[in-house]
Amino acid sequence: xxxxxxxxxxxxxxxxxxxxxxDRVINRRAQVRPATALRVLQAAEAxxxxxxxxxxxxxxxxxGKHRLGFLLQKSGxxxxxxxxQALQQAGxxxxxxxxxxxxxxxxxxxxxxxxxxxxxxxxxDALALVATxxxxxxxAVEALAAEGxxxxxxxxxxxxxxxxxxxxxxxxxxxxxxxxxxSHLGRRPAKVAVMVGSHRYACQEECETSxxxxxxxxxxxxxxxLLDTLISLEDRHLAEETIHELLHRHPDLTGFYLAGGGIEGxxxxxxxxxxxxxxxxxxHDLTPLTRTALADGHVAMVISHPREAIAGGLVAAMCDALxxxxxxxxxxxxPLLFTPENI
Numbered sequence: 001x002x003x004x005x006x007x008x009x010x011x012x013x014x015x016x017x018x019x020x021x022x023d024r025v026i027n028r029r030a031q032v033r034p035a036t037a038l039r040v041l042q043a044a045e046a047x048x049x050x051x052x053x054x055x056x057x058x059x060x061x062x063x064g065k066h067r068l069g070f071l072l073q074k075s076g077x078x079x080x081x082x083x084x085q086a087l088q089q090a091g092x093x094x095x096x097x098x099x100x101x102x103x104x105x106x107x108x109x110x111x112x113x114x115x116x117x118x119x120x121x122x123x124x125d126a127l128a129l130v131a132t133x134x135x136x137x138x139x140a141v142e143a144l145a146a147e148g149x150x151x152x153x154x155x156x157x158x159x160x161x162x163x164x165x166x167x168x169x170x171x172x173x174x175x176x177x178x179x180x181x182x183s184h185l186g187r188r189p190a191k192v193a194v195m196v197g198s199h200r201y202a203c204q205e206e207c208e209t210s211x212x213x214x215x216x217x218x219x220x221x222x223x224x225x226l227l228d229t230l231i232s233l234e235d236r237h238l239a240e241e242t243i244h245e246l247l248h249r250h251p252d253l254t255g256f257y258l259a260g261g262g263i264e265g266x267x268x269x270x271x272x273x274x275x276x277x278x279x280x281x282x283x284h285d286l287t288p289l290t291r292t293a294l295a296d297g298h299v300a301m302v303i304s305h306p307r308e309a310i311a312g313g314l315v316a317a318m319c320d321a322l323x324x325x326x327x328x329x330x331x332x333x334x335p336l337l338f339t340p341e342n343i
Contacts (some may be wrong), residue, residue, distance in 0.1 A: 165329025175210025197260030239265030
């Protein structure tokens with residue numbers, strides 16, 4: 001007995017979507033997320049649906065339809081403003097990108113981050129965010145992944161299962177480079193401090209751990225007193241107060257590594273203290289502010305994210321995920337090192 005040909009309803013059932021969605025893919029009545037359209041095509045081909053060739057043709061015609069979203073932090077941050085520019089440029093240069101949507105999160109409480117994440121997911125096909133490692137945020141990422149949304153972490157990795165990928169710098173090299181600079185440029189015996197914004201940022205925890213590991217591995221040749229880690233909570237005023245307290249308690253400090261946010265406050269504090277404090281300072285990311293700090297001698301080295309390389313790799317990975325590709329979804333690049341002599 002002849003098997004009845006597959007219908008649109010059969011394709012919809014196999015793809016886990018409604019009949020109206022299959023109709024939109026075939027007749028291009030409205031935009032369908034690329035991942036969903038691909039699922040429809042795969043179901044149609046598996047069933048031998050007579051319109052499978054037309055569905056594939058529609059997908060091939062749909063170049064330039066990916067809508068990418070990026071959730072960055074702190075709208076007033078020079079680093080994130082520059083990262084936004086790099087992401088927008090990468091989107092313009094990539095084939096297959098219809099739009100790039102960048103939003104900032106000034107309220108970084110987990111529930112507010114999740115609210116913005118959910119809101120953005122309704123208007124893009126894939127998204128990336130900078131966020132802390134928190135159960136509420138990871139649960140939201142996992143839920144979106146289960147719904148078919150590719151979600152990527154940017155700058156700071158997340159442990160959420162279902163995360164589509166990550167783009168950032170090699171934090172082990174960042175932390176060890178900072179330790180090398182302080183150990184070679186600072187006085188001996190050494191007294192060294194490190195400050196992070198929050199250990200909930202995996203990138204900062206990795207940088208700090210690598211920084212400390214370097215000194216532990218070279219303890220026989222380096223006479224160093226490595227102080228307890230300081231926390232800035234990414235807050236300018238707290239960072240300034242903390243640097244004042246640090247130097248009040250340890251006027252013989254020889255090295256300081258800022259592995260997180262708060263550089264504005266740290267520089268406020270250093271400029272207020274005057275030239276009597278002579279120690280090596282290393283911080284992250286070349287911006288107009290840190291470029292000036294290098295030039296005026298308040299900072300000895302800036303270890304920076306290669307923003308263009310990270311943005312380009314992330315956009316390519318997001319497009320690959322939407323196109324159903326199997327390429328590498330982790331873009332980890334080497335840091336850039338800046339001194340007063342190469343800015």
